[in-house]
Amino acid sequence: MEKRVAVSDGGGGGRGGGGGRCSRWEDMNPEVLALVFAGMPADELARTVPFVCRSWREVVTGPYCWSEIDLDQWCRRVDRSDVINFVVRRLVRRSRGTLRRLSAYRLSNSGFFYVATSVRFLSILQMPMSDVTDQIVEKHAESLSTLTVLDISYCLRITSKGMEALGKHCKALVQLMRNMPPPEFETTQDDGVAAKVDEEEAMVIADNMAGLEHLELAYGRFSHHGLAAILTNCTALQILDIRGCWNVKMEDNIEAMCAKIQCFRDPWEDDYEFSSSEDEGDDNSGAKDVGLVDVDTCDETDDD
Known part of the structure; x- marks a missing residue:
């Protein structure tokens, strides 16, 4: 099949006139x-x-x-980690070390392991809702030292331990997305309800990611103490999103520090669109429809 493209020579050639080549x-x-x-x-x-x-x-x-691989929408349709890992490995191999950006949902340990050990100059890694563990992150974070943008939103098996490893090794990081599902509420002593406070992730960010310019922490469990540490240490912040972080009290000093940030979304803004697998992955039959891989040939072995 011969494909031709017409290139105008500016000679005003109309239909049937030889004005193009x-x-x-x-x-x-x-x-x-x-x-x-x-x-x-x-x-x-x-x-x-x-x-x-x-x-x-x-x-x-x-x-x-394949310097940029965006499988976002495809992963949402497939909604199967074994298929996603298989395809990610295949496309990363095709890049032959040129990969700079990867966006893929629902990676598991084997997919993360392959990316971390095969790509030398990865700059952007977006892997929300992935089933990657702290252990594999701690083991291979050093291989991701060139990262500038990281999205680990809804990665429930990555905790402050994995984030600390990433912070220590990814010193070029300027953008972090760590949005999470809404927290569970507990009954307080006065029969009220409140989300359990956990400052660990906020302190890890404050202590190890001082160069951040863009930070998203929707539904984080930290309080105003953790936020104060972030604001004190991450002085380059231009964008901060803490919608749904209901443990944060916007007291005078905190409010004044947040006012200096170019784009700030406070805990009580109600337009946050929570994303979940139920919303995006209803059609599991998409794995065979997309035609990227024969799903029956996938052999999934996680590197734990």
């Missing part, structure tokens, strides 16, 4: 083709473009298209 797409430089393909979703890029012609297949199976 044609160039064959398959003769284009691979890096230029990769730029053309860059706007396509990763799943579509992997399952349709290779079948157009040989040169397109060579571009897609090579590293040119």
Whole structure:
């Protein structure tokens, strides 16, 4: 199949007039083709473009298209960690060390392990709702020292221990998303209700991530004491989101410190859109529909 693209020479050639010249797409430089393909979703890029012609297949199976891998929407449709890990490994291999950004939901330990040990210069890692554990994060955080953006929202098996390891090794980090599900409430001594206070994650951020400029901590369990530590140590903060952090009391000194931040979302703003697997992953049949992989061939082995 011969693909041609018309390039205007500015001569005003209308329909039927010879005012344009044609160039064959398959003769284009691979890096230029990769730029053309860059706007396509990763799943579509992997399952349709290779079948157009040989040169397109060579571009897609090579590293040119895979410096950024965004599987966000595909992962939400599939909603199966074994399939997601399999595809992430396949596409990371294609990048041949050029990967700079990865966005994937529901990674488990094996997927995280492969990314951490295979990519040398990863800058952006977005893996919300992943089933990655503290142990695997602590073991491989050193390999992620080039990270500048990290999203570990709703990663329930990563605690302050894993975050501390990331903070100690990822010194270039400027953006952290750690939004969580709404906390459970407990009955207080005066028969009221309150969320349990836990300052550990806030203190880890304050002590190990002083360079942060953008921080999202929706539904965090810390109080105004943890927030004060963050505000005192993370002096570069320009964006801070603590919606749903109901243990925080916006007292005079805290309020004054927050007022200096360019974009601040306080605990009582009610427009936060909580994201969950139930909202995004209702159609589990999507694994076979997307065509990226035969789900029956997936062999999932976590590195614990």
